[in-house]
Amino acid sequence: MLAKRIIPCLDVKDGKTVKGVNFVNFRDAGDPVALGRRYSEQGADELVYLDITASHEGRGTFVDLVSRVAANVSIPFTVGGGIHSVADVETLLNAGADKVSINSAAIRQPELIGGISLRFGAQVCVVAIDARFDGKEWICYLNGGRIPTERRLNEWAYEAQERGAGEILFTSMDHDGVKTGFACEALASLSDRLSIPIIASGGAGGKEHFLDVFTVGKADAALAASIFHFNEIPIPELKKYLLDNNVTVRF
Amino acid sequence: MDVAIIKYNAGNNFSVLCALRRIGVEAVVTDDPDRIRRADKVIFPGVGEARAAMEYLTAHGLDGVIRSLRQPVLGICIGQQLMCRHSEEGDVDCLGIFDVDVKRFVPSGAVHKVPHTGWNNISVVRDGGVVPARLDGSYVYYVHSYYVPVNEWTDVVTDYIVPFSGAMRKDNFYSTQFHPEKSGGVGSDILKHFIDL
Numbered sequence: 001m002l003a004k005r006i007i008p009c010l011d012v013k014d015g016k017t018v019k020g021v022n023f024v025n026f027r028d029a030g031d032p033v034a035l036g037r038r039y040s041e042q043g044a045d046e047l048v049y050l051d052i053t054a055s056h057e058g059r060g061t062f063v064d065l066v067s068r069v070a071a072n073v074s075i076p077f078t079v080g081g082g083i084h085s086v087a088d089v090e091t092l093l094n095a096g097a098d099k100v101s102i103n104s105a106a107i108r109q110p111e112l113i114g115g116i117s118l119r120f121g122a123q124v125c126v127v128a129i130d131a132r133f134d135g136k137e138w139i140c141y142l143n144g145g146r147i148p149t150e151r152r153l154n155e156w157a158y159e160a161q162e163r164g165a166g167e168i169l170f171t172s173m174d175h176d177g178v179k180t181g182f183a184c185e186a187l188a189s190l191s192d193r194l195s196i197p198i199i200a201s202g203g204a205g206g207k208e209h210f211l212d213v214f215t216v217g218k219a220d221a222a223l224a225a226s227i228f229h230f231n232e233i234p235i236p237e238l239k240k241y242l243l244d245n246n247v248t249v250r251f
Numbered sequence: 252m253d254v255a256i257i258k259y260n261a262g263n264n265f266s267v268l269c270a271l272r273r274i275g276v277e278a279v280v281t282d283d284p285d286r287i288r289r290a291d292k293v294i295f296p297g298v299g300e301a302r303a304a305m306e307y308l309t310a311h312g313l314d315g316v317i318r319s320l321r322q323p324v325l326g327i328c329i330g331q332q333l334m335c336r337h338s339e340e341g342d343v344d345c346l347g348i349f350d351v352d353v354k355r356f357v358p359s360g361a362v363h364k365v366p367h368t369g370w371n372n373i374s375v376v377r378d379g380g381v382v383p384a385r386l387d388g389s390y391v392y393y394v395h396s397y398y399v400p401v402n403e404w405t406d407v408v409t410d411y412i413v414p415f416s417g418a419m420r421k422d423n424f425y426s427t428q429f430h431p432e433k434s435g436g437v438g439s440d441i442l443k444h445f446i447d448l
Contacts, residue, residue: 001410002367002370002371002374003371005370040435069272070269071269071272072273074434075435076392076430095265095270096265098263098394116331121300122301122366122396123298123394166366166394173318188361195365196364196366198364204379218361219370234256250370
């Protein structure tokens with residue numbers, strides 16, 4: 001049986017992990033490579049590294065970091081942030097990344113999805129979508145949730161799939177950081193509509209939220225940051241809980 | 252131990268190189284036919300599209316080189332698919348080492364998405380291949396939209412939509428559909444096993 005995936009997400013700025021990472025007795029928490037290895041040893045199924053560096057110089061640091069992750073971590077990893085062209089993707093894949101995640105750039109130039117997919121295969125292209133429910137519809141946002149667009153979640157995700165996306169990473173802005181569970185209803189509706197895997201993001205606060213997102217939300221993978229960084233939910237404990245509740249996970 | 256990784260337009264060579272380094276093996280990445288023929292072990296990796304990959308191999312004379320190799324050769328992912336007779340991906344004739352055709356997965360609902368992406372478990376149905384029988388039931392990392400049906404050369408079966416070939420072997424040719432270079436400790440174990448063959 002294909003296992004449901006648990007994916008820690010690391011925000012990286014100028015080559016360092018940000019968002020106070022608080023591992024007890026873990027001195028290298030600021031080092032994205034050491035932290036990635038630690039998660040891998042704990043049983044994480046994949047990793048996501050998001051580059052939130054704005055400067056041009058910082059970009060080179062990130063590419064160098066990608067090579068170091070590739071050298072030291074033996075599970076797949078996705079990189080995102082600041083990708084605007086097929087050439088950007090090529091640089092990151094050559095550095096050893098397995099997949100890239102594109103967000104605002106995909107909405108601004110949807111043909112980028114097909115460009116990546118044709119050149120490197122659909123499995124490389126993760127389309128990330130930030131959306132918020134306005135009481136009636138799920139509205140897609142640009143630039144880390146700052147600019148609303150005309151796009152609606154289901155319709156944009158479907159278009160991304162048809163253009164060649166290999167996976168959808170959906171973050172509910174309403175649920176992100178609130179720790180009261182994932183947007184299961186929206187996720188289930190998305191999952192029923194699409195034929196590519198869906199990674200759920202935003203809202204993880206307890207183990208039961210992961211059970212819900214895989215059963216009710218029909219997600220293929222679940223992504224979280226702070227609950228792993230602060231060791232609120234250790235990955236082995238989470239996987240044991242999911243197994244005990246009949247969710248297939250790699251153990 | 253002299254290990255060559257075949258350089259072509261569909262290889263995640265750097266990932267394979269890194270995975271070998273982690274088990275203490277230094278490999279060369281090359282498209283030089285003599286260098287490939289001289290190696291003790293050859294790895295034919297892959298992340299890409301079948302037609303473009305076959306066109307590149309043919310244009311560079313690597314198709315004949317691969318077919319003629321006598322040392323252990325390991326095809327990974329699209330490497331396994333390219334070792335077959337024909338692929339539905341781009342409707343292209345492949346190397347014909349395994350006399351079987353590559354098919355596309357047909358997705359079904361929220362349960363069976365395509366690409367088949369993530370960790371799935373393996374059943375070792377025939378010993379003596381690149382996956383030792385003691386790893387039966389282990390999880391390995393897959394990401395692919397096309398598959399090789401179970402056939403007489405199948406060593407490992409994984410079930411996704413249909414049972415398919417997770418690993419195969421014929422004479423000196425070995426293959427895996429999954430990515431040992433991305434499959435954590437189990438993957439390292441399999442690469443080590445190949446190097447020690």
